Amino acid sequence: MSTAFSRKLNETLIRATTSSGLKITILPKPGFHKTEIHLAVGFGSIDESGAKGTNGLPQGTAHFLEHMLFENEAADPSTAFARLGAQVNAYTAADVTVYYFSTTDPWQPAADLLFHLVLEPTILAAGVTKEKQIIAREIQMYEDDVNDLMYEELLNALYHDHPVAHPIAGTIASIAAIDEVLLRTAHETYYVPANMHLMVVGDVDPAAVIAAAEHHPAFRNGTKKPVSHVRPEDHRPAKTEVTKKKDIKNDMLMLGVKFDRPMTKTCFENDVEEIAWAFLFDSLFGKASPNYQDLIRKGLVNEAFEATAQCEPDYGHIVVYTETKKPASAAKALWNLLDTASNRLDLARFETAKRRLIGNYVQTFNNVSALAGFVLDYELEDVDVFDLIEAIDKITLDDLRALLPKLSIDARTTITYHR
Known part of the structure; x- marks a missing residue:
């Protein structure tokens, strides 16, 4: 465990790494009522297909997997978090997927639920079929937003073959190629502790946070971090x-x-x-x-x-x-x-x-x-x-x-x- 202190801000950052490779950063806020916990996975749209050296995953895989972790016929995760006094959400970006919650109640029960949700999902064919319809509607909404469309157009004009130019949600055609086997493989590859980062802000005991992550059974599987791919491109744009x-x-x-x-x-x-x-x-x-x-x-x-x-x-x-x-x-x-x-x-x-x-x-x-x-x-x-x-x-x-x-x-x- 290491500690950094800023005199200018009068703030402290505490960092640790568990035996499974999970990185933890804690910013204690004594006297604050709210606690915010983010669990980040180093998996985003730039890890998908479209450039030399990438892994061949269809566009939209990272975003689809984020959706699937909230797909549970038996118990709605959002409702389960609400019962614990927490609000949960998630987002997928170019280089990361983040799952997070905030609460004014004790943070431990919601953190336990978050760890199980992210690391121990049940991905079934029926759920994938259902989610394809939901994501397809989401993609159509993006396509109706002229500002999003123009920015995507610009990225495709700037970049020849870099996946940063691809839509994070994928396309109707690309998500059609996604099935439960592919999603399970992506989860097994990227959702490992050494490719994750836990961020905690609030009036918490840092030792308790580190112990909770160190001893949680969900974090005991796998320590290998996936290889990141560097994709240099000609600085000239694809279209002027x-x-x-x-x-x-x-x-x-x-x-x-x-x-x-x-x-x-x-x-x-x-x-x-x-x-x-x-x-x-x-x-x-x-x-x-x-x-x-x-x-x-x-x-x-x-x-x-x-x-x-x-x-x-x-x-x-x-x-x-x-x-x-x-x-x-x-x-x-x-x-x-x-x-x-x-x-x-x-x-x-x-x-x-x-x-x-x-x-x-x-x-x-x-x-x-x-x-x-x-x-x-x-x-x-x-x-x-x-x-x-x-x-x-x-x-x-x-x-x-x-x-x-x-x-x-x-x-x-x-x-x-x-x-």
């Missing part, structure tokens, strides 16, 4: 432009730039870079900036405007999105702002953005539910959130300018949806 007509109220524009990811960078360095991009976007066209106000005045963007960056070990990109009355002019203006960003960065705005982000992080530590997911995201990368917050103070305008060469012309994609 996509234009489509849609039944929409306003024209929509999405700009993307694909990064050439150096595999030598650590997760910590990637996270710092992601934060630096956020500072750059805020300084360049944050909603209080002169540039943004000028874009609004000219009718090139509206309040839906946003810019984000994602920096992962084997993929990365930026996305700039807006609704607009003039998509061609908006694209030209936004690319021009990015191309001339070095001369437009403002020190005062940058320092304000830095203070605001640190303030947001501090506030997060007073929200148990938000805090569990926030810290877990970094723990899964073996990144110490305390060190990351300290690193934010050291980011400079020169660090922001050093990002700009990544915006090379041959790495760009423009997606336009017209009315």
Whole structure:
């Protein structure tokens, strides 16, 4: 067991690893009534088929398996948790599936139920058939959401053969290939303690949490962690432009730039870079900036405007999105702002953005539910959130300018949806 303490936040993180390989992170919150427990499995949509070296699983397998763990004809898991005073939920992302609950009652009974739910499922053919219909309807709902559709379109334009571009829920065709045998195999492969992480936030006894996980029978099977696959891609996008007509109220524009990811960078360095991009976007066209106000005045963007960056070990990109009355002019203006960003960065705005982000992080530590997911995201990368917050103070305008060469012309994609 190890302990990390942040003087800036006056918070403590306790870490341990059980004999079965399960990693545990505990953030004690003395005096808080709510306890939040997240159990993360290192299995997501990027572990599925679609790139060289992957395991051949159909798209949507990780998401389907998440659904199946809640499929129980004998006893509805949500009702069972509710009887214990807990609310349970789950989600699947590109690189992880997370099962979690919150409670103001004693945490042990709900944790016991969660461990059994995740590690000892009953996956039957009848349940798989039933769940296919439910997931098919969910996929159709996603396909009706034009924002989700446009983002998926952008990823498919940026990436040639990387599964990050695949829909997390899969497609109607891909889930048709999923059966109970495949799901059991996926569970046996990925749902092992050495590929899992337990995050606990609340007024808990750390020794009791560690003992509960160490001695729970569900965590005694398997210690081998699945091999992760790195999928380097050419930094040039698969498509440079996509234009489509849609039944929409306003024209929509999405700009993307694909990064050439150096595999030598650590997760910590990637996270710092992601934060630096956020500072750059805020300084360049944050909603209080002169540039943004000028874009609004000219009718090139509206309040839906946003810019984000994602920096992962084997993929990365930026996305700039807006609704607009003039998509061609908006694209030209936004690319021009990015191309001339070095001369437009403002020190005062940058320092304000830095203070605001640190303030947001501090506030997060007073929200148990938000805090569990926030810290877990970094723990899964073996990144110490305390060190990351300290690193934010050291980011400079020169660090922001050093990002700009990544915006090379041959790495760009423009997606336009017209009315």
